[in-house]
Amino acid sequence: MADSLPPDTPAKPNGAGGKDVVIAVRDVVVGFGEKIVLDHVDLDVHRGEVLGFVGGSGAGKSVLMRTIIGLVPKREGSIKVLGVDMDEVTDLERQAVERRWGILFQHGALFSSLTVMENLQFPVREYLDLSPRLLDELAIAKLEMVGLDATACHKFPSELSGGMIKRVALARALALDPEIVFLDEPTSGLDPIGAGAFDTLIATLQRTLGLTVFMVTHDLDSLHTVCNRIAVLFEGKVIETGPMKQMLASRHPWLRSYFHGVRSGHRTDADAEAP
Amino acid sequence: MSDILLEETSEGERLKLVGAGAWVALNARRLESQIDSARLRHRGAGQVDIDMTGVERLDTFGAWLLERLVRSFSAGGATPNVTGLKEDYRLLMDELGAVKGAEKIVPRTGTQSLTYALSSIGENVASVGNSFGSIANMLGAVIVALLRVLTRPRSFRFTSLVHQLDNVAWRAVPIVLLITFLIGCIIAQQGLFHFRRFGADVFVVDMVGILVLRELGVLIVCIMVAGRTGSAYTAELGSMKMREEIDALRTMGFDPTEVLILPRILALIIGVPILTFLGSMSALYGGGLVCWLYGGIDPEIFLSRLKESISLNTFQVGMIKAPFMALVIGIVASVEGMAVKGSAESLGRQTTASVVESIFLVIVMDGIFAIFFASIGK
Ligand SMILES: Nc1ncnc2c1ncn2[C@@H]1O[C@H](COP(=O)(O)OP(=O)(O)O)[C@@H](O)[C@H]1O
Ligand SMILES: [Mg+2]
Numbered sequence: 001m002a003d004s005l006p007p008d009t010p011a012k013p014n015g016a017g018g019k020d021v022v023i024a025v026r027d028v029v030v031g032f033g034e035k036i037v038l039d040h041v042d043l044d045v046h047r048g049e050v051l052g053f054v055g056g057s058g059a060g061k062s063v064l065m066r067t068i069i070g071l072v073p074k075r076e077g078s079i080k081v082l083g084v085d086m087d088e089v090t091d092l093e094r095q096a097v098e099r100r101w102g103i104l105f106q107h108g109a110l111f112s113s114l115t116v117m118e119n120l121q122f123p124v125r126e127y128l129d130l131s132p133r134l135l136d137e138l139a140i141a142k143l144e145m146v147g148l149d150a151t152a153c154h155k156f157p158s159e160l161s162g163g164m165i166k167r168v169a170l171a172r173a174l175a176l177d178p179e180i181v182f183l184d185e186p187t188s189g190l191d192p193i194g195a196g197a198f199d200t201l202i203a204t205l206q207r208t209l210g211l212t213v214f215m216v217t218h219d220l221d222s223l224h225t226v227c228n229r230i231a232v233l234f235e236g237k238v239i240e241t242g243p244m245k246q247m248l249a250s251r252h253p254w255l256r257s258y259f260h261g262v263r264s265g266h267r268t269d270a271d272a273e274a275p
Numbered sequence: 276m277s278d279i280l281l282e283e284t285s286e287g288e289r290l291k292l293v294g295a296g297a298w299v300a301l302n303a304r305r306l307e308s309q310i311d312s313a314r315l316r317h318r319g320a321g322q323v324d325i326d327m328t329g330v331e332r333l334d335t336f337g338a339w340l341l342e343r344l345v346r347s348f349s350a351g352g353a354t355p356n357v358t359g360l361k362e363d364y365r366l367l368m369d370e371l372g373a374v375k376g377a378e379k380i381v382p383r384t385g386t387q388s389l390t391y392a393l394s395s396i397g398e399n400v401a402s403v404g405n406s407f408g409s410i411a412n413m414l415g416a417v418i419v420a421l422l423r424v425l426t427r428p429r430s431f432r433f434t435s436l437v438h439q440l441d442n443v444a445w446r447a448v449p450i451v452l453l454i455t456f457l458i459g460c461i462i463a464q465q466g467l468f469h470f471r472r473f474g475a476d477v478f479v480v481d482m483v484g485i486l487v488l489r490e491l492g493v494l495i496v497c498i499m500v501a502g503r504t505g506s507a508y509t510a511e512l513g514s515m516k517m518r519e520e521i522d523a524l525r526t527m528g529f530d531p532t533e534v535l536i537l538p539r540i541l542a543l544i545i546g547v548p549i550l551t552f553l554g555s556m557s558a559l560y561g562g563g564l565v566c567w568l569y570g571g572i573d574p575e576i577f578l579s580r581l582k583e584s585i586s587l588n589t590f591q592v593g594m595i596k597a598p599f600m601a602l603v604i605g606i607v608a609s610v611e612g613m614a615v616k617g618s619a620e621s622l623g624r625q626t627t628a629s630v631v632e633s634i635f636l637v638i639v640m641d642g643i644f645a646i647f648f649a650s651i652g653k
């Protein structure tokens with residue numbers, strides 16, 4: 001297994017700006033029955049960045065995320081993750097890529113019959129051969145890193161609050177020290193303080209572990225504070241990608257109402273410049 | 276990749292540890308043993324320098340092991356000093372340095388096998404008592420809901436009842452007909468085979484008639500309904516419970532018993548007698564067919580013999596049991612469904628319990644009915 005996992009594969013510099021592209025979505029079309037949800041979508045995610053992915057409810061943000069991870073089949077287009085074309089991989093290669101990403105599902109998707117501790121150890125046991133003591137210690141360490149107390153470790157998911165579930169799910173997504181994490185609305189359902197702490201945590205992890213983060217979010221604060229770039233999905237297409245400044249300057253009516261609407265309240269262009 | 280991840284040079288009181296290679300997840304096992312053995316060999320060290328300059332990569336796994344090394348030396352009274360760490364890794368070490376709970380992990384309360392065995396027997400016995408309690412409770416709740424609905428019939432959910440009837444009765448007809456038909460055939464064939472030896476062929480008709488109409492028709496149908504519908508009820512109610520749908524109903528002022536359980540139980544009470552009737556006819560038909568083809572008993576003889584051997588009583592005895600058994604199946608399924616806790620495992624457990632319990636109770640009820648009818652002489 002060790003050989004199939006070059007941990008820091010120097011991916012070929014991409015034409016656009018010479019940035020190292022870890023996820024490349026090209027011309028992807030996804031639909032359910034008659035309905036086309038993603039209509040020729042292009043998107044790049046660069047190494048080490050936090051990409052905020054926004055769009056209205058039901059726009060297809062979760063669908064794009066699930067298409068990238070391979071849970072939803074696409075009709076056209078190609079997706080490359082960490083330089084690997086996900087359509088042309090063998091099972092082993094796919095597994096090697098899967099070990100290098102972590103996913104936080106919209107509803108947590110914790111295993112309901114396992115305790116928090118067992119949930120965190122589950123992927124680690126599968127891929128690594130570690131001593132029980134190290135397994136336990138690491139589970140606790142990850143739990144505390146996401147802001148939970150070690151006392152939660154023997155609880156079952158049904159005994160946790162919504163915010164705790166999100167945190168445990170993040171800890172599980174981070175269990176194998178992935179290079180990419182996909183977060184589907186990580187701060188929805190958290191109180192503003194908790195959401196702020198979550199943002200700080202993601203920023204810290206991005207710096208310490210060199211994470212690349214693909215974050216679906218509606219949280220304007222998250223977008224302002226942690227996202228390096230923002231991509232906007234509207235009517236099946238990615239209509240803008242760029243830093244917050246660009247979003248605020250955009251003339252597109254939907255973007256204007258999204259970023260300058262009532263909810264964005266006090267925000268001004270000056271706020272965006274000081275991260 | 277170099278094999279040695281941690282080298283050591285000691286100068287008297289002063290211990291110098293030099294890290295090398297990749298301190299990452301894949302090497303964690305080896306790194307752990309090297310770190311623990313270094314710690315064991317140098318219990319008495321006073322000053323420890325850990326030089327991390329040679330470490331190419333560090334992830335949480337390696338960083339935690341470094342943290343553990345540092346902590347264990349500090350706990351032993353030494354003053355460890357980590358040098359040469361890259362700036363980014365320093366941040367990671369700060370994160371891990373703040374971890375407090377890892378040393379005092381409480382293992383999940385282990386249980387000793389003997390006490391565990393005894394206590395689980397006790398718990399099981401108690402749970403049998405509890406489940407009778409909850410069955411009685413549910414029965415009460417259903418009756419209350421029924422009375423309430425009778426006072427204002429317009430609030431009754433007829434659509435739901437029709438939908439459930441479609442599931443319980445209509446869709447079950449083919450499989451019930453098939454299975455009871457086969458059972459009828461088998462009884463007749465076995466009867467013929469054994470009765471023929473003492474020339475009592477024609478009594479097979481009596482046996483098939485009485486057995487099917489009094490006992491087997493209703494039993495087979497109830498067992499199938501318990502497996503087919505009871506389990507579905509438990510799973511439906513259970514997953515609604517898991518996703519807080521039942522709580523949502525309750526907060527909107529609906530009574531879950533009235534909205535969810537009553538239509539289901541009524542559907543069973545109406546559906547099971549119908550299925551029992553159809554099943555019994557199908558079994559008689561199967562029996563008659565085998566008697567004709569295998570035993571050479573003409574259909575006219577079969578029918579006239581059947582008329583003599585059974586009375587309306589026989590038929591009534593079977594049919595009267597059906598709604599009661601349906602009630603038991605419905606109540607048990609609902610009790611188990613409402614007992615589902617948060618996990619998928621619990622849903623599976625309750626569904627199994629629902630089927631096992633209701634089949635058991637159906638058979639017990641059948642026995643009780645047999646005693647009752649015998650004592651009133653029917
Ligand atoms: N498995 C599915 N089958 C049919 N339609 C789906 C499925 N998953 C998502 N959709 C549809 O795709 C659209 C996008 O959904 P989703 O990506 O979940 O929205 P969001 O952007 O809020 O995350 C919605 O209109 C939804 O109804
Ligand atoms: Mg979504």
